[in-house]
Structures are given as C-alpha cells and as structure tokens.
Amino acid sequence: MRQSRFTAWLSPALLVAIVVPCALGADEVAKPGTFEAKVAPVLNKYCISCHGGKKPKAGVNLATFTDEAAVLKDLKTWEKVLENVELGLMPPEDKPQPTEVEVETLTAWVESTLTSANCRGPADPGRVTLRRLNRNEYNNTIRDLVGIDFHPADDFPSDDVGYGFDNIGDVLSLPPLLMERYLAAAEQIVQRAIIADERLDPLTRRRELERFGKNPREQAAGQPYKGFARGLASNGEIVLEFQPSREGNYQVRVRAFGQQAGPDPARLTVRVDGKDIETVDVTATEDAPGTYDVLIPLTPGRRKIALAFVNDYYKPDDSDPKLRGDRNLYLDWVEFRGPIADLKSLPEPHRRIVFLQPSSKKSEWRGNARIILERFASRAYRRPATPEELDRLLTLFDMALKDGERFERGIQLAVEAVLVSPHFLFRVEYDDDEAAHPLNDYELAARLSYFLWSSMPDEELFTLAAEHKLQNNDVLDAQVRRMLNDPKASALVENFAGQWLQIRNLKTLNPDPGQFPNFDEALRSAMIRETELFFQAILTEDRSLLDFLDADFTFLNERLAKHYGIKGVRGEEFRRVPLTDPRRGGILTQASILTITSNPTRTSPVKRGKWILEQVLGAPPPPPPPDVPELLEGKDARLSGSLRQRMEQHRVDPGCASCHVRMDPLGFGFENFDPIGAWREQDEGLPIDPSGVLPSGQTFQGPAELKAILKTKDAEFARCLAEKMLTYALGRGLEYPDKCAVDRITATLSSDQYRLTRLVREIVKSDPFRKRKGKGDES
C-alpha cells in the first residue's frame, strides 16, 4: 500500500503533463481556494453520498472538510482517501465512477497538500526495520572483521528483494535454513582464523654433537671430545640439517663452553643457509658449561644451520703470559625449538583477534581473554560491548578452560558466539526514545559504512564515533569523500548500481544461442564490467549524473569493442575509450542494459521503454490489465510487417494505448540495437525505423536525438536516482514524509551541476539517514 502511495508522488508533474494534460497544473495545485473550487465538487459528486450525512460509511465523513485548513487537521484520513482512490477501491464498482481527469484533480491536490504539510516543521525521519546483514554485507564484514576473504555467505540462501534492492530490512527474513548456515559459517570462520591446536606448541629437537650420521648435507668439523661434546680447535663450522614444517621464528639453543685464551672469549656464530644470523660470546668453561640462545627466522624446507667457531686463537709462545694460550670451542648439544609462538609468527587473522598473548600465569588468563573479547565484540557489534555482555561471553571461555582446553580454544568459542549473536547479524538501532531522535554516533557510523562499503566501519569511523565527532557536517562530508576513494567503495558500484540498473540480472539471462552464437561468458562479463566502470568513473571523477544518459567515453576491452564495431582496442583488459559516434554513449546504449531489456529471441521496445520510465524518469507505467491480446510473432506474423508495425497495430486498443504511448516510443528509439546490444540496420529483413513521437509532442530520429531529449529531463532523472539511492541507503521503502528530504536533496543537486558525489553527500546529511522515528510513533 505504501508503495503505491509513494510511486504516485514520484512524478506527479510528469503524469499530469503527459497523461492527463487537463488536470490541475503544478502551480494551480498549491493555490489557495483550489479545494473549494476544484476538489470539493469531485467529492460532492462521488463521495459524500456515502461518506457524509448522519451515518457516514466506515465512520469517514468527508462532508466535514470544507476547506484546506480542515484537511490539514486530519492528514491521516486524507492519506486513506488518496490510497483508496488511487488503488481504484473507491468509489466502489457499483457506484458512478469519476473520470480520469477528476481522479487526477483530486489526487494531485491531496498529494501536494499532504506533502507540504509533512515538510513543515520537523519531518518524520521514518524508521528502518531491523536489518540483518545480507550476503554481500556478511562477506565484506567478515573480511574486514577477521581478515579472511573467503565468502562464507556464498552458501547462504538468496536474500529476497524489496523496492528493487536486497538490503531491505522488511524482507530480509531469517529462516532456520539461514540460521543453520550462520552457525556453520561461524564455526568455520573461527577455525580458520584462530589457531587453537598443537600448531601453537613449539617443537623441540635436540641433537648431540659428538656423533654424526651419514647425511651428506651435514658436516662435522672438529673432533669428539670426552664422549659428550665436539671440540673445534680451529675456525670451522658444524653444519646440521633442520627441516621446519612451518614458517616462524625458531630458537637455537646451544650448550657450549670454551677453552678460553687471549683477550676475547670464544665466539660462536649461527648461520642459516650460509648467512650469519648472530654471534654470541661463549664465556663459560668446562667446569660449568653454558646454554646460549639465538633466534632464527625459518621458512619450511631443508635448512642448513651452521654453528661456527669464528675466533680461533693460538699463541702458545707469547711473551705476555696473559696473552699466551690456545682458544678452542666445545659444543655439547644443540636444540631447535619452534616455531616460537610469538604473535609475529602467527597468521594475520589470528593476530588480529588474539592480539595479545596469554600471560604465563594461568590465573591471569581470564583478564587477558576479557581484553581480547572486548575488542573483538566491540568491532563485531559496531559499538562498545557492555560489561554484562563480556561477563556472559567469558562464561563460554571459562567452560572451555574447565574442560582443560587451551586459552585459544576458549577465545574461539566466545568469538563463535559473537558471530551468531543478533548484535552481529542484525544492524541494531535501539528504540529507547519515544520521540524522533538522531542516531547515536555508532549507529551513524554503521549506516555510513554499510551504505558506501556494504561493510562494517573501519578504525577511523569507530574513533570518530567514540570521540562524538561524526555528527558534525564537515566531518561527515570529509568521511564520505574519504570512503568513496577507498577501494571498498566498489561495493556501492556492485550493489547499488548493479541493482538500480538491474545489470545483476544479466548473470542469468540466456539470449537465444541460435541467433546469437557469439554471446558467451566473456561477452557477458565484459558487458557488466563496462557499466560498472562507467558508474565508477562518474563517481570518482565527480561527474554530473546527467553523464549517465549520454557521455563521450566508455570502458571497453577488445571483445566488447568488437561487439560495438569500435576499432583499435586490443587485449582483454578494460580501458577508457573516447566515443565519437553520438549514437553510442551513456548507459542507455550499453550492451548490458540493452540485453537485460530484451527477450531471448528479440528486442522488446516495451521493456526498454518501461525500463527508462522506471529506472531513469521515475515514472513507472501502471501494470497491464489482465487478458491482453499479445503480439503476433513467428513467420506468419512477419507477413503483417516489422515488429514495430505489429506493435503499432496492437496499440490501437485505447485501453493499451494510454500507457504504451509512453513506453513504446522510448523503446523504438533504440531499435537499432539488437537483443544483445549490437548495432543493426535491419530486423527480420525489414529496415529499422528508429523515429518516434513522445506524448509531449517532441519528435526524434534515432538514439542520439532521443538521448538529447532525455537529457533535458534532468530534474526527473535526478529525483529518480535520488529516490533509488535513498532507498538503498536506508534499507527501506520510501514513505510519504521522505518526500521532503528528496525535495531538498534534488534542489541542492541541481544547484551543484548534478554531481553524483553531491547526491551521496546530501543523502548522508539528510534527516531520514541521520535520524530515527521514536518508539512512541509506531503505527
């Protein structure tokens, strides 16, 4: 119901101008006295007989409304009047029916009156229904939260679409099937992210050095000494082979002593694959051998670890007794321990979550865990976790520890719980206030990040939220600019543009392979890529959104360029290509859009026209009446003329004509593009006639001229795009009061050359985006 009310005000101007030229003009609607002069007569003629008098039907007495002031006192009733009349529910079928002009007069006036009433004073910011993360948002959030980009949500059931988008709170349901997947995904994520098994335990291997095996890669310098060590009497190295299975830091511990002589102690250098790592002074002597540690970084494979004696000294005859002597190095054994579980040696996702190491005292583990979980839960919940929440999370940690599990296993359990908590899966906005209120800082940060990135806020947004700086308009502006320049903003292109332009549907379309044998996966993905890159360019180059309708550049690779008949583009990679032929340029002539608005076997001027009305002009045609005769197709049909001629015959029926006169000409203008968007001069052997007359009387010859006309509909297009983007940004269908915000946004846009980035910024600053209706207003 709300939808119909909303679409009705989308484009009253266009409807009035095109469909019913004799209803109220835009200026007339607002004039005082219009109610008495134009509206009341319609009411008297069709409504008052039931909704008047002593016993008005349904308790609705319209006779009491004698002027505009009376209407303004009871807007709710008039919202219902509008809804019932527009849906054709009133007057009932068995009563006299108003003419189209009379209906339009009534509804246009009520529309306009309701709107201006709603925009006076503090506007109702609306309230989005609790949104769960959709599949894209889930994947991106896990990527940013945990640091693993492995798309667990690809296995989730598809998200239902409402108002053209798949991020609408009302239709994002949570059936058991999805809950099952959430649980499985959480388990999988913690297992991949957090290491909690023997991989944390360092391996220790000790080698005695007095005896060596037959490994030819090893080398035993020196001689065995007293059956327990090996002595190096001159500079030389003992080379051992060690095969670490994992990357990380390993500790080399050597038990050694020196036969000391000369000014320096005996020195031992540890080398890995011939490279010096560290040299240590072996000051110990045989009566008390010492152990010496060197940390070496190792990667998996066969590594040569050398223990070298590097400062041999032999002066048995020195005249100074202090300097007289023989320095030798003795090595008892060597231990390799590793990898050492310091944070640096653990994988990134592990470090991101378990960012500090458990204390050596087990009694302090609970404190350690609390710090770790506070950080993780606060990021996952997109606001600081409460002490009570942490207490409860820690009971899961405790349970694991009681079972004798590792510290990290306890963390795993708690993290798993966080990942299936409603605070993570839903984007919670509390309703503690009774009245409309601004979102809190964290809620605003999340709205921003999910709008522009389809993901969670980053550190900068969290910090600004914590410092209460985000509500400042300049800060918001700067953040939007920063966020749009971040690679994560590609989500806006894929998710918003992909759905606004409906190019996502291209993934499942299959043009008739008999007619279009050259349509393959490469061409399909090239089509999608062109439109995405084009949208991206308009966003990042701060261009006008009117460039969507016509532009002198696009993005092509060789495959798509050939499809378009454009020469000189080689290779698979996409690049910016200037367009010289005015017939091709802008989204309307991109193969992606031309294909999704075609049938598998032929073009559909109706679908193309309808697409333009819906996605560009924001003036969707009413749905067709049931039981309409369809077009003749096939061989026999061809005898009666081209597709266009047959459509024109078909349109003779006046019931069809009123809408088709709006749709068809728009589609005819693009008939030179075949069902997969290639240029053609003929169809079914007949020449193409790309001319047309719009309901306004404007005429055109071919796509270039039609695009030029569409470009003059700047206000309609800007409004349409603003509505779509606001819907996407809010995650709900627009309602009556949102018109005020849309009006304001489009007015600002037109004063700033219709820059697309301006649209994004104005949406972010608008009331519906920054505020929320209170609990007390729930209808």
Add this chain to the structure above:
Amino acid sequence: MSTHRKLSRRTVLRGLGTAVALPWLEAMAPAAALAGSASKAAPPLRMAFLYVPNGVHLPDWTPATEGAGFALPPTLQPLAPFQDQLLVLSGLSQDAGFAHGDGAGDHARALASFLTGAHPRKTDGANIKAGISVDQLAAQQVGRTTRLPSLELGCDRGAQSGNCDSGYSCAYSSNISWSSASTPVAKEINPRLVFDRLFSNGVPGEQGVSRARRERYRASILDFVTEDARQLRHRLGRTDGRKVDEYLSSIREIERRIQTASLDNQPDAPDYPTPEGIPPDFQSHARLLADLMVLAFQGDLTRVSTFMLANEGSNRSYKEIGVPDGHHNLSHHGGDPEKHRKLAQINTFHIEQLAYLLSKLQAVREGDGTLLDNLMLVYGSGIGDGNRHNHNDLPVLLIGSGGGTIQSGRHIQYAKNTPMNNLFLSMLDRMGAGVDSLGDSRGRLWGLEG
C-alpha cells in the same frame, strides 16, 4: 521406554554388508512414531509439492474423459508408467490469487497463494504477508521426529535485483513455503548444500568425548545468543521485535534438531556421490535435487518437501529442447498456435522431470510396496492459462496412493471454483495433521477415495 532399540543406519549397513540404497525398515522408525501405534509400524506417509510457473497449455494437459482409464493427453505422456498412481484433478481454484482490487501482480499472487490459500498483501517490502502453507503446517505437526521438519528445494535463486511483479516484493514469487503468515521459508538450490544438510555428520572421524563436547559447546552458544536476543527484544519496537522473534524461533528449531539427532542416530552418507554444486543445465539440476528428495524420504530424514522447478514468472529459455524463447513471454501466447506448441513442449519437459522423480520413488521398496505408495505428491501451477492469468481451473496432479487411502488412476472434474485448499485439508487428515480450515478452504475434497 520401549525395549525396541533403534538401529542406526550405520548398523543396518554393516549388518547387510552392503551399501545399497536401503529399504525402509520397521526398526528404524523413530520411537516417537512407534509410540501409540500398533506393534507393527506402517511406513510413514510423506507429502511433496512440485511447482511450475506461468500455467500450462491446458488443451494438451486435460484428459478428454473423466474417471478411470482415461487416455493420457500429450503433455502427460511421460507419466504413462505411473498412470495407476496418478490423479488428474481439474477445476480446482486458488481464488486468493485473483486481484480482489489489488490490480496487477498475478504471478506473485499465484505462487504466494498456491499452498496457502491466502491473498497476499500487496507490498514491495514493508509487512509482507500471505498465510501459512500446507507443507509447513504439516511439518509443524509431523516434522518433530525427523532430522529436518521439511525440505524446500528449487532450481532458481531469488531475484537479484529489480521488481519481480508489479509492486509485489520478490519474496512472493520466489518462495512457495510460508512457516507463518509473515515468514516465507527460503529454498535451497545448491545440491551440495542439500546433501550436507541431510547427511552431514559433523567432523569426520570425531568420536565420543570430543563430539559430546562439541555438542555441549554448541548448545551453550545457542543459550548465549538466545539470552542476547531476549535482552535485545526489550529495547526494540514492535516491528523490529518481530525480526528478533524470527531469530529466536530459528534458534529454537535448531535446538530441537540437535535434540532429535541423538548421537547414535546420525544418518550415514548414502551410496550416492556427494554433489559438487549447481549443474549448469536445468535438467541435471532438477534431477539432482529430485534424487536428494528421494534420499531424504527414503532415510526418513524428512516427510515434507516442496520443490519449485522455477520461480513464478520465470522467463527461462529452454534452448536444450529447441525453445529459445523466454517461458514467461511464451505464456502470453495470445492464441498463437506456434506459441502453444512451444509452451506444451516446455510443459512436457517439466513433466519429464516429474516422471524421473517418480521412477526414483518407485524404485525404493517399502514394506509391501514402494515409496510412491506412501506418498502424496501434488504437482501444479498457480496459474491456469498464462495468457489470462487466471487462478481457477488450475493444472493439478495428485500422485501416490497416500498409504492406500487414495484411489488413483483417475481424472476427476470438480465444480468450478472448488478451493484447492479443500485438497490440502484432505491431505493433512491423512498426514495425521488435520485442521478444521486452512486459508479459504470450505471443507474436505470429495472423491479421492474413489
């Protein structure tokens, strides 16, 4: 407690020394099903619903004569081997699918009303509402003892963008099952994931203590998030609260499932290759899902299933059978014989997939008969003629003898506008899930018994 010990499928397999597809065995009936029944348990009754969009070409569908011994019309030819299990029900109507003042949107309404008999609320998102569907009603009654209360399958993902049908949210044209008036039940399209749901045994090789511990941890996590949701519920308004309720009921369903799946009764992976994903062509995809439905029934992992061969309004092109045109486009045939021919071709192709499913069901021996004897399968569309968008005179088949309670092998012509939901009441009675009314039902459907 019964002294009867349940046999796990593992034990049965070992005992038989083979891994062939198993017939249903009495001893494997869950204790709950045995309780209260006679000492010799009958095989359980199952119900399935298969959906095709855009109506059918009725002249090639409706048998010329009523009663038994009718000549199979062209579209139904692939069902020849199963004619004695087949009831063609003509004249049934889903009146809730008509506009009733809501204007266009017949495709959305066709599906939303098909198993509910409820007129869906026209909305693109806010407050979607239809009614509980017959399969879910049955599942809520008889699904408590099986691994899954019900299994929802389909070949098409939900729409990725855009409007599905004239102001109706896409939820209406891609979901056939509704667990409550406001909750559509998502379907699974990926055969691999269906397989995992049916046969996943947790971590391979995990035994005794560690498995018990894992189960305990899972239960604790569910307790934790339940508490989260309860607390959250208090701080939200009514609409948001409904979403949290949805969350809570899904959690409860999972808890129930964990309890049902006692440790020694995990289903073993059957002798069936684990599917790899979604096959590229329609027929392989449909048949793979059909196989899985059979395996689920066979192992008594569920007793209720729905299967949408395509979403309502689907414009899929069936180039593999020489019909490259979009299905929805063709369904607006405007009386063109060429389009009629192509439509009938698509209808027959769909019926071939049904025949495949039936052949698999018939191959499963149960008691003295086959799985097909213990099944009630409805096949049909919520639109009669795609060109007229009518919701009366629907194409409907009822297959299987419902445990011997249905006398099949006939064509029954019902009076105009007989509610489809009358059929559902009769089916629910047989499932032991009888209700007084559902949607717009006006009573039981006569004539099924013969």
